[in-house]
Amino acid sequence: MDKFTRKTSFEQWLSPISSTKLEELVEAYQLNYYTKKLYIASFLKLLVFAQLNETESLRAVSDTLFSDDLQKATELESISFSQLGRRLNQVPTEVFQQVFLDLVAQIHKKTHFEKRRKMTTPLKIIDSSTLPLNLNNHKWAEFRKTKSGIKLHLRLVYLEKGCSYPDKAVLTNAIEHDRGQLEVLVDDKECMYVFDRGYLDYKQFDRMTDDGYFFVSRLRKNAVTHQIEKFHLPKNSTVLSDEMISLGTAQSRAGNEFRLLKVMDSKGNELHLITNRFDLNADELAELYKSRWAIELFFKWMKQHLNIKKFYGQSEQAVHNQVYIAMIVYCLNVLAQLGTNSSRTYLQISRLLKAAPWKSAHIWIRKIAGRAVP
Template sequence: MDKFTRKTSFEQWFSPIFSTKLEELVESYQLNYYTKKLHIASFLKLFVFAQLNETESLRAVSETLFSDDLQKATHLEAISFSQLGRRLNQVPTEVFQQVFLDLVAQIHEKSHYEQRRETTTPLKIIDSSTLPLNLKNHKWAEFRKTKSGIKLHLRLVYAEKGCSYPDKAVLTNAKEHDRGQLEVLVDDKECMYVFDRGYLDYERFDRMTDDGYFFVSRLRKNAVIRVIEPFKLPEDSLVFSDEMVLIGTPQNRAENAFRLIKVLDSKGNELHLITNRFDLSADEIAELYKSRWAIELFFKWLKQHLNIKKFYAQSEQGVHNQVYIAMIVYCLNVLAQLNTNSSRTYLQISRLLKAAPWKSAHLWLRKIVGKTVP
């Protein structure tokens, strides 16, 4: 019998989690002690399935166990929504965070990330997105008189061939400024970092440059600059200005010289890009900045396709847990694409899985690949 036919499509898609440190985490945090039936493996399968299918509430998650196939997959015949809620609020966020990081490590390996580092400079995009919460139910996350929310600070590995994925995340209250997380998200000198003007900080730009980190960001148009040297541009360049400059006022300025590139975006707006990299052409720097769209697409996916707008829990820990479960789902889709060398998008892979989660994995894999799986 084919090695895939013993598994359902859902089980095959979920299987990379078994290669994580889940069992070690269960033992370390004593997650299954005094637990009669809602063990962490069953809990994680059920919530990943719920997140995949955009299930809107804990009560609805509980009712999905009416399915015999889901019962078999989770080893649960039934569970109350109140038990699900307690478990979601009790499991330490570090558990789901570690599962997420273990899946990222698998993606690194499958995408030959380390090998690519030897030939090209990996590109990592940094940005944040505010996830709104109900003020009445989430008073702990209040950041305005009428609003509550948390902020997801994210670092995304960008690959031109479509394999872009998050590899580090920090969750804070929505009132936390982006600049405060930049040092946490910048930790690899082998990469080129791309981030928007929300992270503008001259002192930090100096520290990054002195420490050997490369970046490209966006400068405000009213920033005070002093041109040191203009650079000549090729005739076919889409950039209309490339200069070495000093930035800032005498009271607040950067000590290092940077490179200022001016270019028009797709809507005709003028962008001022600042970078500490001088070995690439101005057009190459502009293209690097344009790659920021990839992280916007990720946030769009998170909010639209993973139903992250509706949180099951009211506690901070429960909300953070659901965000990490959503990112686990995303990583599983990335691994499904990598493991099959599929040209299908993550959204297509997800749709095919949701259409037939309990059919033979062989059929699902064949549909993803577009040919018979040997």
């Protein structure tokens, strides 16, 4: 980040959102045609500010423009909640998705993702989380008799030192099974994939193995397996057993051999892990699977600190747009951390920004970087 800037803290935090990219999207989707006041750039700034501050409704978002500083930042003196609602329903989700992906590309660059991919095998974690919706207001999102919901299928790039970030997302109705999204989320042969037993699919495991994708997942304890070979474990290993197996019954058996590890979790429960990777030792593979908790922490962070419990709109497009705005906010916090080499958590970065969004940016940058403010 700039060592000195005349921007406010909020403007500096928001600066990774490319105005050029946004203008291209505006032109491609004709977003500002027949628009007199609520242009996309202003709308995006206002929604991101609302997500950052966990503003609970569009009526409350409209009221935040009472602030002179926010008026200056968004170039809006006022806007009605009904106009905000119409805009949220009209903007194609692909627009916010592209903004999100552009931020992901910037994170890739700052974390040297391409360079790491040539030297090691980056870890990507796949999981999903259900976001409940009101049945009366969201009948399109069928789930159960008493409630509606959507499901966020996510792929998280896992890095050491606490830096993890989403790099691909798929939104479906909550009734959709996780297995159907595995093929969409697995697309890079230079990575190692970790996912839970919700994605258990023997045919898909065969396809991934045949196509050269590596994975480690959890296997149900009642799965039918046949031992082919048992591997020796060192005395200090935390793994209970390590075997090469065939998977499935005679009628529906997987065509490839896999590796079955039995490990104990922190609560004393025995877990069965399956992988198609044989070059790593058993303890390394067990540690890879433990990394899956990073995505659980990501979902917990989003639900606790971003506004995706109460949705501003009732349409599918409005709901999906709000989820992507939430992930944009998360990525902006990641870029703020990376840009200052800060040891602050994303929550601390958010709190410091919310405490003084209109102060000079260099004060905020110094604060999150842990340097004294002159």
